[in-house]
Amino acid sequence: MEQKKNAKLSRAVLDMKFMKRTKERVEKEKDDAEGEAMYANEITQAMRKSGNINLTEVSIATCKDLIEGRLSFNGMNPDIEKLMTDYHQKFIKAEKTKETEVSDVEMAKSYSSTIQTFGNKFETKRNRNKNKFLKPSDDF
Amino acid sequence: MSIKIGEFVFPGDVLRDLTVVNGVILKGPGLHSHEEPNCLLVTRAGILCFKSPNTYWIDGQQKRYYPKRGDLVVGIIKKTGNICKVDIGSSELSSLSMLSFEGATKKQKPDLQVGDIVYAKLLSAHREMESELVCIDSYYKAGKLGPLSNDGFIMNISLNFVNRILDINCPLLKTLGQKYVFEIAIGMNGKVWINAKKTKDILNLMNALLAAEQESNSNIIKACKQYAS
Numbered sequence: 510m511e512q513k514k515n516a517k518l519s520r521a522v523l524d525m526k527f528m529k530r531t532k533e534r535v536e537k538e539k540d541d542a543e544g545e546a547m548y549a550n551e552i553t554q555a556m557r558k559s560g561n562i563n564l565t566e567v568s569i570a571t572c573k574d575l576i577e578g579r580l581s582f583n584g585m586n587p588d589i590e591k592l593m594t595d596y597h598q599k600f601i602k603a604e605k606t607k608e609t610e611v612s613d614v615e616m617a618k619s620y621s622s623t624i625q626t627f628g629n630k631f632e633t634k635r636n637r638n639k640n641k642f643l644k645p646s647d648d649f
Numbered sequence: 650m651s652i653k654i655g656e657f658v659f660p661g662d663v664l665r666d667l668t669v670v671n672g673v674i675l676k677g678p679g680l681h682s683h684e685e686p687n688c689l690l691v692t693r694a695g696i697l698c699f700k701s702p703n704t705y706w707i708d709g710q711q712k713r714y715y716p717k718r719g720d721l722v723v724g725i726i727k728k729t730g731n732i733c734k735v736d737i738g739s740s741e742l743s744s745l746s747m748l749s750f751e752g753a754t755k756k757q758k759p760d761l762q763v764g765d766i767v768y769a770k771l772l773s774a775h776r777e778m779e780s781e782l783v784c785i786d787s788y789y790k791a792g793k794l795g796p797l798s799n800d801g802f803i804m805n806i807s808l809n810f811v812n813r814i815l816d817i818n819c820p821l822l823k824t825l826g827q828k829y830v831f832e833i834a835i836g837m838n839g840k841v842w843i844n845a846k847k848t849k850d851i852l853n854l855m856n857a858l859l860a861a862e863q864e865s866n867s868n869i870i871k872a873c874k875q876y877a878s
Contacts, residue, residue: 562667562669562672562673562674562686562687563672563673563674564673564674564676564682564689565673565674565675565676566675566676566677566717566718567675567676567677567704567719568677568678568717568718568719568720568837569677569678569706569717569812569837570719570720570721570815570837571675571677571704571719572675572677572678572698572700572704572706573812573816574700574816574817575812575815575816575817576815576816576817577721577793578721578811578815578833578834578835578836578837578841579721579768579793579832579833579834579835580822580826580832580833580834580835581831581832581833582825582826582827582829582830582831582832583826583829583830583831584830585830585831585832585844585845585846586832586844589793589832592792592793599817600817600823602817603817603818
């Protein structure tokens with residue numbers, strides 16, 4: 510197979526009608542080889558290496574997660590207020606992050622209560638009932 | 650000597666050991682690719698900032714706006730025609746095609762005069778070419794973009810202040826929104842357009858912005874909290 514690909518075909522053969530695709534391929538290979546030879550001197554080691562990282566330029570708004578500056582308050586421009594969902598979402602997100610920063614202890618508390626709820630689920634009904642309905646003491 | 654995140658850097662410093670995700674780094678203002686591969690060259694003095702996963706930028710003082718693709722800006726029309734010239738505060742006037750408005754055709758164009766104000770998006774910003782504005786998004790919808798009414802008032806604020814008030818953690822705009830009925834368009838180029846029902850409100854809002862410009866972030870937050878409570 511390898512030999513077949515590298516085998517050089519004569520021009521007469523390539524000019525035949527059914528050899529159209531092979532002819533295109535052979536020509537492209539030839540072009541590529543020529544191009545590489547031409548620019549071989551100019552491709553430095555650095556150029557080969559710089560392909561590692563692609564740099565993409567972005568604006569400061571994406572860097573800092575800024576909101577869009579077109580805002581309307583208290584029904585001044587209802588059309589704009591309809592489109593302000595992005596602003597509200599970001600605001601809610603910011604509020605949430607602020608809250609989580611404070612309430613690590615609360616999180617632990619609520620988590621332990623969830624464990625209990627799930628624990629109830631795996632108990633049999635009889636056991637659960639036993640725990641729940643204790644007989645009132647005789648003091649009453 | 651390696652530079653750490655949060656350090657003050659100067660033009661000419663070189664950043665090595667960068668965090669890369671899938672071979673891509675996003676670089677914000679103040680950074681340029683270095684001759685040496687896989688390095689960034691600092692072109693502006695300021696604090697080096699990093700946002701995970703792979704964004705680097707320099708946070709510094711800047712007076713002159715230079716256009717960046719994707720920025721939302723407020724511009725003043727200086728010349729009309731099929732292609733308007735718009736002043737967005739950069740070194741050159743920017744062009745805005747009359748056809749890049751929602752629903753605009755060759756026969757039916759928006760009525761814009763010299764001195765009108767538009768809120769537009771930068772479609773292309775190349776340092777060797779005139780920047781280009783559009784008033785539609787990629788779905789041909791106007792959304793928030795378009796001409797702003799003539800009743801409003803336009804003023805200039807510093808670029809750093811724009812970045813500060815557009816930060817979601819800054820309560821200034823929200824607090825003002827509790828008191829006044831108004832709409833505002835803040836361009837990344839430092840031009841701000843305000844419109845309210847009463848002229849007095851507009852003046853008050855203008856003064857509030859001008860006063861806040863001189864204050865630190867913590868002072869603004871404190872003042873807003875005081876007002877809200």
